[in-house]
Amino acid sequence: MAQIVILGGGESGVGAARLxxxxxxxxxxxxxxxxxxxxxxxxxxxxxPFETGQxxxxxxxxxxxxxxxxxxxxxxxxxxxxxxxxISLISEIEFAARYTDAKLIAITGSNGKTTTTLxxxxxxxxxxxxxxxxxxxxxxxxxxxxxxxxxxxxxxxxSFQLDRCFEFSPDIAVLVNIxxxxxxxxxxxxxxxxxxxxxIFQNAKAANTCIYWGxxxxxxxxxxxxxxxxxxxxxxxxxxxxSATITEEKIIFEDGSIxxxxxxxQGPHNAMNMSAAILAAKSAGVSWDSIVxxxxxxxxxxxxxxxxxxxxxxxxxxxxxxxxxxxVYYALNSFTKPIILIIGGVDKGNDYSVLDELVKNRVKGxxxxxxxxxxxxxxxxxxxxxxxxxxxxxxxxxxAMDWAKSGDIILLSPACASFDLFxxxxxxxxxxxxxxxxxxxxx
Numbered sequence: 156m157a158q159i160v161i162l163g164g165g166e167s168g169v170g171a172a173r174l175x176x177x178x179x180x181x182x183x184x185x186x187x188x189x190x191x192x193x194x195x196x197x198x199x200x201x202x203x204p205f206e207t208g209q210x211x212x213x214x215x216x217x218x219x220x221x222x223x224x225x226x227x228x229x230x231x232x233x234x235x236x237x238x239x240x241x242i243s244l245i246s247e248i249e250f251a252a253r254y255t256d257a258k259l260i261a262i263t264g265s266n267g268k269t270t271t272t273l274x275x276x277x278x279x280x281x282x283x284x285x286x287x288x289x290x291x292x293x294x295x296x297x298x299x300x301x302x303x304x305x306x307x308x309x310x311x312x313x314s315f316q317l318d319r320c321f322e323f324s325p326d327i328a329v330l331v332n333i334x335x336x337x338x339x340x341x342x343x344x345x346x347x348x349x350x351x352x353x354x355i356f357q358n359a360k361a362a363n364t365c366i367y368w369g370x371x372x373x374x375x376x377x378x379x380x381x382x383x384x385x386x387x388x389x390x391x392x393x394x395x396x397x398s399a400t401i402t403e404e405k406i407i408f409e410d411g412s413i414x415x416x417x418x419x420x421q422g423p424h425n426a427m428n429m430s431a432a433i434l435a436a437k438s439a440g441v442s443w444d445s446i447v448x449x450x451x452x453x454x455x456x457x458x459x460x461x462x463x464x465x466x467x468x469x470x471x472x473x474x475x476x477x478x479x480x481x482x483v484y485y486a487l488n489s490f491t492k493p494i495i496l497i498i499g500g501v502d503k504g505n506d507y508s509v510l511d512e513l514v515k516n517r518v519k520g521x522x523x524x525x526x527x528x529x530x531x532x533x534x535x536x537x538x539x540x541x542x543x544x545x546x547x548x549x550x551x552x553x554x555a556m557d558w559a560k561s562g563d564i565i566l567l568s569p570a571c572a573s574f575d576l577f578x579x580x581x582x583x584x585x586x587x588x589x590x591x592x593x594x595x596x597x598x
Contacts, residue, residue: 156180160215162233163224164190164198164205167247170295171222172203174251177301183218185210187233216240222250225291225315228340246319248290248312251297253322257305260435261290261323263312263355264331266482267428269456270420271331272311274432279307281449282441291316292456307439314351315340324358327438329431330367333374334481338504349373353380364388364438366431369397388438390430392423399430406430410443419453422460422489458584460486464591468561471591474568475584480505486568487513493563494518495541495555499525500571500583507534507570514538520558524551526575546576548583549590556594 159175161168164186175182183204190207198205210233215221220243227234237244252259260279262272272292279286287303289296290310299305310325314337333352341347356365359382367374367381369389381387391397398409405412406426413433415426433446455461456476464471474486478500487494487510496518507530514521520541523531528544536542543554555565567587569580577583 157219158217159183160185160218160221162186162210162215162221162227164194164207165224165226166295167297168222168224169194169197170298170301171247171250172198172205173201173295174254174297174301175222176201176203178254183214185215212236216242218242220245222247223319225313225319229318244319245321246316247295247297248310248316249320249323251289251295251300252324255300255308257287257300258307258327258439259325260307260309260327260329260439261312261325261355262310262329262331262431262435263314263317263352264329265334265336265352265479266485267331267424267431268311269476270425270459271329271428271431271435272309273456274420274429274453275329275435276309277453278432278436278441278446278449279309279439281452282436282445284439284441309435312355314348317354318351320354320357322358324360324363325355326362327364327366327435328355328359329435330355330365330374331428331431332368332371332481334479335506336479336481336503343504349377350380353377356381356385359385361385364435366390366398366434366438368427368431370395386438388434390427390434398434401426401430406433408433408437408443410437411447413447413450417451419451420455422485424485424488458580460489461584461588463588464595466556466591466595467559468563469556469559470564472564472566472568473584473587474566475573475580475587477568477570478572478580479503480507480509480570483568483570484509484513486566487517490517490564490566493560495520495522495558495563495565497522497524497551497555497565497567498570499523499528499531499544500569500573501525501575502527502530502571505530505570507531510570511538519563520555522551522554524548524569524576525571548576548586549594552587552590552594 159180161184286307287305292311364386366388388398390399393402400407458476461473463473523544573583
């Protein structure tokens with residue numbers, strides 16, 4: 156019996172606490188913030204001791220092992236104290252994987268991992284697999300391991316979760332892409348972030364499959380980090396040949412092809428996401444006939460290029476999940492109509508220059524939404540004819556509507572974190588959709 160401490164009392168933390176207790180460990184959960192009432196009720200129901208609003212260092216450092224929330228930075232005082240004492244510090248993913256015999260598909264990437272994860276899960280589930288969805292999405296992996304009996308799990312994995320994975324070895328590992336993101340958590344060094352993402356392959360065995368975008372310059376540069384004895388599958392844009400080859404019209408696989416024009420998700424980035432998901436499903440044994448049959452019924456997650464209203468010929472798009480610059484790049488590249496872009500929030504060390512060409516060619520106006528828009532104003536203030544800034548969401552939407560004409564798109568694609576004005580990106584997207592509905596319909 157080990158002394159297990161859980162740091163952070165969100166979905167993953169409470170799930171880890173439940174699983175640790177079920178496996179006979181002594182458990183204590185500590186959350187420096189305010190623990191939600193529902194989670195407090197659950198912990199009390201199962202008689203798991205916890206504290207909220209503080210970290211009692213003495214009790215935490217008495218642990219044999221600590222399971223940490225991905226939201227707690229490595230630089231925090233509590234993490235530094237744990238490291239100094241040499242206590243094992245792991246993620247919920249690492250912990251839960253110890254207690255399941257299910258096969259694991261793990262998906263990471265700077266952009267597109269949620270879409271790829273959801274589509275992979277959809278293809279397995281519709282093919283009749285007993286499959287769970289977890290990781291950075293859905294319900295706690297640990298709780299599902301304790302309560303369910305799935306044969307497969309599809310896991311969306313963030314770099315923060317990978318940082319605390321050491322033995323985790325998914326049967327199928329997918330790296331969609333790597334672009335600068337979360338650099339504030341990686342000493343503003345892109346290389347540190349790259350190495351974090353490549354940890355998804357670190358324990359790959361000969362029977363495991365490794366899937367990645369072969370045209371990604373960063374992945375090509377660091378490809379030697381992928382164990383050479385694994386089953387490699389590469390995605391390429393034409394004219395290169397790979398396990399999946401993307402042309403302007405279709406995605407070509409060994410078994411057949413998918414027409415891009417009729418695919419359930421559109422844009423070059425989603426062609427790559429579809430390729431990765433289909434390769435993962437095929438690697439899991441899903442038949443080509445099943446993939447072709449069930450692909451059209453896929454519906455993407457909210458807050459990712461989500462249509463949310465039409466007004467006088469103007470279309471509103473909620474892309475609140477675009478919390479980095481490259482996600483905005485993909486969003487702008489998905490439309491040919493004139494765009495009024497609502498952008499801004501908490502900057503994470505962004506380089507906005509990668510958007511310059513698309514902004515020049517596709518964006519007629521920019522509204523900055525945040526408490527500090529100075530960096531955005533410096534970069535874009537003189538590059539578009541229409542430019543405004545505000546810290547009020549309704550004002551941002553009204554300004555965009557004032558500029559818009561029939562055929563335009565009003566796109567919320569922030570490139571930034573949401574924590575200056577909103578609880579999270581979901582809250583930002585939900586408020587955007589609600590405000591659009593109110594302004595259009597008056598209710």
